[in-house]
Amino acid sequence: MTSVLYDAPGxxxxxxxxxxxxxxxxxxxxxxxxxxxTMDEKGQLEWALWKPFTTSEAWTTYLLPGLAxxxxxxxLSMVIALPLGAVLGIARxxxxxxxxxxxxxxxEFFRAIPVLLLMLFANEFYVRSTGIPSDERPLYxxxxxxxxxxxxxxxxxxxxxxxxxxxxxxxxxMAIGLRKGQTMSSILLPQAVTAxxxxxxxxxxxxxxxxxxxxxxxxxxxxxxxxxxxxxNYANVIxxxxxxxxxxxxxxxxxxxxxxxLERRLRRSKRSTGAVLGAxxxxxxxxxxxxxxxxxxxxxxx
Numbered sequence: 332m333t334s335v336l337y338d339a340p341g342x343x344x345x346x347x348x349x350x351x352x353x354x355x356x357x358x359x360x361x362x363x364x365x366x367x368x369t370m371d372e373k374g375q376l377e378w379a380l381w382k383p384f385t386t387s388e389a390w391t392t393y394l395l396p397g398l399a400x401x402x403x404x405x406x407l408s409m410v411i412a413l414p415l416g417a418v419l420g421i422a423r424x425x426x427x428x429x430x431x432x433x434x435x436x437x438x439e440f441f442r443a444i445p446v447l448l449l450m451l452f453a454n455e456f457y458v459r460s461t462g463i464p465s466d467e468r469p470l471y472x473x474x475x476x477x478x479x480x481x482x483x484x485x486x487x488x489x490x491x492x493x494x495x496x497x498x499x500x501x502x503x504x505m506a507i508g509l510r511k512g513q514t515m516s517s518i519l520l521p522q523a524v525t526a527x528x529x530x531x532x533x534x535x536x537x538x539x540x541x542x543x544x545x546x547x548x549x550x551x552x553x554x555x556x557x558x559x560x561x562x563x564n565y566a567n568v569i570x571x572x573x574x575x576x577x578x579x580x581x582x583x584x585x586x587x588x589x590x591x592x593l594e595r596r597l598r599r600s601k602r603s604t605g606a607v608l609g610a611x612x613x614x615x616x617x618x619x620x621x622x623x624x625x626x627x628x629x630x631x632x633x
Contacts, residue, residue: 370569380567384574389561397557398578404470404553405539408477412538413531415478416485421515423490434486442483447544450476454549469552473545477538484534492527493519525597532590536583554578 340348370376383389422434441449454472457463463471496519504514546556554575562571 375569380565380570383561383565383567384570389565393557393561393564394554394574394578397552397554400470400551400557401539401542401553402582404473404477404542404545404551405535407474408481408538408542409535411474411478412482412485415482417489419482419486420489420493423486424493426511438483438486440483441479442487444480446476446480446541447548448476449479450545450549452476453479469545469549472549473542473551473553476545477541481534481538485531488527488530488534489523492523492530495526496522525594528590528594528597532587535590536586539582539586540579 367376374380419434419438422430423438425431425434450472453475454468457468457471493515500518500522501514504518509517542551542553543555545551546553550556558571558575562568565571
């Protein structure tokens, strides 16, 4: 099958692609075998290093509390950053300069600063200007940094998703007398959500992973920070890294799987049947609509 973007591969190209795939998987298998052998030689596969993960103490004392703090910080950041990013993205498209320019300045400023610096600045602000307890301050600083940075990134995602829609959508809304706010909320945003969803989910995955920055620099007791305490007690640094990495992979896989299911559901709900009505059916529909309008009007007059 030939597409606009590429030509279908011929027999030689297919054989070459198969050869490249075989070579890749062979090299990947050799790499995994080398990693396994190296860990075995260094004694990292000994049962004594992995045994703590089969007991409840390692999970209830270290990993599960750290995972709970990671999910708490990520959830708070998502809940705040998503609507804030949508507001900033829509504000950047405003016809009023006094709205568009400040929103653009906020987005460009916070998007240009590394999220770790935002966390550090937020922590210093809470130390010097607020009375937040020291044990809760790292959570506030992590959430603040994640919200400021990711809301700015999501604002650009929202703006790009809306601008990707055909111009005829806005023109049709103007033709039937809708205001710009009504066009945005009723026509453009519902259609843009499906197009924006993959990019939004990618940013949510980034939020989950970036919570680890607070554990490294601010002492926030998230999953990676709790892992270091566990490794210090059980002397199993590499196994603990592997277990935490697997946990992060599972978390992000669940998040992306849910997003894929939601995207398919949204696409199915917006998909038309493609049925073509005949002239007699159109007359029946118009008659029903007129009757319903008159009925509503009569009921309203009473």
